[in-house]
Amino acid sequence: MTRYYALLFFLLLAGVTQAQSPVLLRQQLQQVLDEEKLVGAVWTTVDSAGQITVGCAGYRNKPAGQRLSPTDRVHVGSITKTVLAMGLLRLATEGKIRLDAPLSRYLPDLPMQNPWAKTHPVRVGHLLDHTAGLEDLRLWHMFSAEATPNTPLTEVFRRDPSVLQVRTRPGSAFAYSNIGYTLAAMVIEAVTGGRYETYLDAQLLKPLGMTRSTFQFVSQQADPTLAYGHLDNGEVVAALPIFLRPSTQLTTTAHDMGVLMRFLMSDGTLGGQPFIDPALLAQLGKPVGTDAARQGLASGYRLGLVTRDRYGVVGLAHSGNMVGYNAMLYLFPRQKKAFFITHNMDSETANYDRSNQVLVSYLNLPRPTPPSPNAQLPNGFAEWAGYYLPIVPKFEPLALLDRYTNVLQVRVQAQEIRIEPMQKEAFRLDYVGHRLFRAEGRQLPSTVFFRNDDGQMMLVADGRTPFVKTSGVWVWGxxxxxxxxxxxxxxxxxxxxxxxxxxxxxxxxxxxxxxxxxxxxxxxxxxxxxxxxxxxxxxxxxxxxxxxxxxxxxxxxxxxxxxxxxxxxxxxxxxxxxxxxxxxxxxxxxxxxxxxxxxxxxxx
Known part of the structure; x- marks a missing residue:
């Protein structure tokens, strides 16, 4: 009998501890919000059994004193791209599009300016991988009173066709592009014959069970449960239509995002029927075809998610930032765990990584010790020391400032490599062989040095932005x-x-x-x-x-x-x-x- 009561006690204790975990999580995230002076956040976690748990803290509308509810609707910024990419994968699964098909097959009248068109056309998959060689956006794409919820997507380039100038050989290099995802939405419209919002709501969100999510424009006036965004001064920001709406316009809830994350870690079936080809889901965050991938760097962006190596764990992720909001989605498919969080405040000073660290700890993921460096730098590696500039500016009209404020300096000292970004803290690289390096604290190789097909000395970090070596005379000049x-x-x-x-x-x-x-x-x-x-x-x-x-x-x-x-x-x-x-x-x-x-x- 004593053993029975002891067992019952420990079972009850385990149940109480489990029940308290979301409470403790809320306390920790509330502390982060207080210390970082953030207005509020909603979040969701998915455990290995597929259970979705949601929570919130802070305010829906700080000046009005309205508190957030776990069921409130929110915006997610660029995480919208992950969801839109699933719409393209659904069409690919149905055989209605081919990701390797030239973009011109679906958008024949698109005034794309591609110097490599004959041998390397822009393909549909390049848009989803950010490897089409397009610039990111222009100021008017995001901040314009002329944009409406019904503005044709073609307005993104009709005003200035130069935004469709391809700046790197398609498929060879990562260059984050909101314009590219807007073109992806145009592919959906060309294939389905209707607005992409209508198709995705009916054929993606509804079947997935994301019943309170929509790609349609939603304002706080139309739906009072939509949390306001906030600026650093506490000013509320209402939802605004933009020209690049396919890249950021998704209204959802914490629970719906949990439903999405659970599906992304599944076999791609719904109700026992194939919904998205599992072979496509298996490619998420695993780049192919880029110069960095061909050099052996396995991490990078693919089909709407990026392999992210932070906090001692490796997962698939996508961040989201827009006026009034800052969000993060993180999947750990091997452990079948995930989290999503969105802060309804866009702060220039807050450290949003603290929220991510709290949620990673809450998921209790294994954190292996990073392997010790044991490879010796090859002879002659000192020639790679110097200054590197991004090959594609984020904002073409500000290309001078964009390039020269994002310069990297590489220092080679004995067996140590140091990267010194102009705007961030310097960090050490450990050599792991084959010109691959691992940043301190990382689990996977994060950086590769190589010469491209034109003989230029290149550096790619995290499988994303490529940098090309340049003369220090130009930089200092x-x-x-x-x-x-x-x-x-x-x-x-x-x-x-x-x-x-x-x-x-x-x-x-x-x-x-x-x-x-x-x-x-x-x-x-x-x-x-x-x-x-x-x-x-x-x-x-x-x-x-x-x-x-x-x-x-x-x-x-x-x-x-x-x-x-x-x-x-x-x-x-x-x-x-x-x-x-x-x-x-x-x-x-x-x-x-x-x-x-x-x-x-x-x-x-």
């Missing part, structure tokens, strides 16, 4: 040019004020006046831009129009000031300094003109 240009403009601004205070209105006769006025004109659009809604940042407005005008006038004003200084003969030491400042400013402005940053047009 660009930053030196911009820095000296700022010094020159500051001097001209200061010198103009000094001469104005000394001479009053007679300053208009001084050679420097044109440069001074050109710089002051840059301030004219500031009040208009500061009071302009961020939802119109990509539109042509009074503020953006004035900004383009005054930036276009700047080089003309500098040239006129330089001409007048030259005509004056640089009579004094002060005019010589002014002349030097004009030259410094002009060389930087010339660089910006070359990179199409002057005139600065927000709407292109």
């Amino acid at each position: 660009v930053w030196l040019s911009l820095s000296l240009g700022l010094v020159g403009l500051f001097w001209l601004l200061l010198s103009g004020f000094v001469q104005w205070f000394r001479l009053g209105m007679s300053v208009r006769y001084r050679p420097i006046v044109w440069a001074w006025l050109g710089i002051l004109l840059l301030l004219v659009p500031v009040p208009l831009l500061a009071t302009q809604s961020f939802t119109t940042w990509g539109d042509f407005t009074a503020g953006s129009g004035l900004l383009a005008l005054v930036t276009a006038l700047l080089p003309l004003c500098l040239l006129l000031a330089g001409w007048r200084l030259w005509r004056s003969g640089f009579a004094s030491f002060g005019t010589k300094l002014d002349g030097l400042a004009v030259l410094l400013s002009l060389q930087a402005v010339g660089l910006l003109v070359y990179w199409h940053l002057i005139p600065f047009r927000l709407w292109i």
Whole structure:
């Protein structure tokens, strides 16, 4: 009898502990929200038995004091791509499309500009893998008052066909592209003869049992259970239609995301019938065909998910970020466990990784010790040291800043390789052989060095963004040019004020006046831009129009000031300094003109 009561006690204790686990999880995530100053979050976990558990903490609408409910609807940002990719896989399973078919088979009138079209056409699968060689997006794609829930998808490129310029050989390199997933939605529409939202709602979400999810546009006014997004200052952000809606527009619930994750870790059947080919599900997060994959790097992006090696565990993941929201989906197919979390606040300072770490710990996943490095660097590897730039800029109009603010420096010291990103902390790489390296704390090889077909020295980290080696002279030259240009403009601004205070209105006769006025004109659009809604940042407005005008006038004003200084003969030491400042400013402005940053047009 004593043994019976002891066994009963331990069973009850285990049940209480199990029941308390979601409570403890909520406490830990609430602590993260408090410390990171986040408004709220909803989450779901899937255990190895397929049980879905949901939770929430914080506010649906912070200013109104409305608390979140586990059943509230939310947005997920780019995790929408994972769900949309499943729609394409469903069509492929039904034999209605081929992922290896050229995109032109389904979109014959698409004005794609592909220099490799004859030998390497863009294929449907490239869109889902982000290997079509397309840029990511333009500002107006995301922030425009002209977008509506019913705007034709063709508007993404009709306004500017150059967004369809293919920048790398299709299939060879990862380049994250919201435009690419919008084209994938156009393939769905071409094959089904209707709107992609209608097809996916009826033929994907409904059969999966995601009954409170939709690809249709949903606003908080239409559905009060949809949680508001929030900005850093606590301001609420309502749902907004965008041109790139296939890449981010999914309204769902924590439970529905649990249903999706459980299916993604299954054999692809529903009710005993094939729904998505298990061979396709097995390819998720396993890149093929890219230069990095051919060099042996197994991690990367494939069919809507990426292999992610963090927190001592390896899983399939997709993050989601949009105005007002930050989300993460994580699958661990081997253990049949998963989690999803979305924070209804888009913060520039919060560490969202803390929430992921809490959820990984909650799932109690095995964390093997990373293997010790035992390979020796090959002879001559020192030649790989130097500077690397991303080969495809994320925002083409800002290509100069995009490339040179994301530069990597590789240092080779004895048997140690260090990567020093400009915007992140440096980290060590351990050599594992065959030019493959593992970042410290990782389980899998994360980085590969190789020469591409053109002989360029390349670096690919995490199977994603490729970097090409460049001369340090170019890197430092660009930053030196911009820095000296700022010094020159500051001097001209200061010198103009000094001469104005000394001479009053007679300053208009001084050679420097044109440069001074050109710089002051840059301030004219500031009040208009500061009071302009961020939802119109990509539109042509009074503020953006004035900004383009005054930036276009700047080089003309500098040239006129330089001409007048030259005509004056640089009579004094002060005019010589002014002349030097004009030259410094002009060389930087010339660089910006070359990179199409002057005139600065927000709407292109």
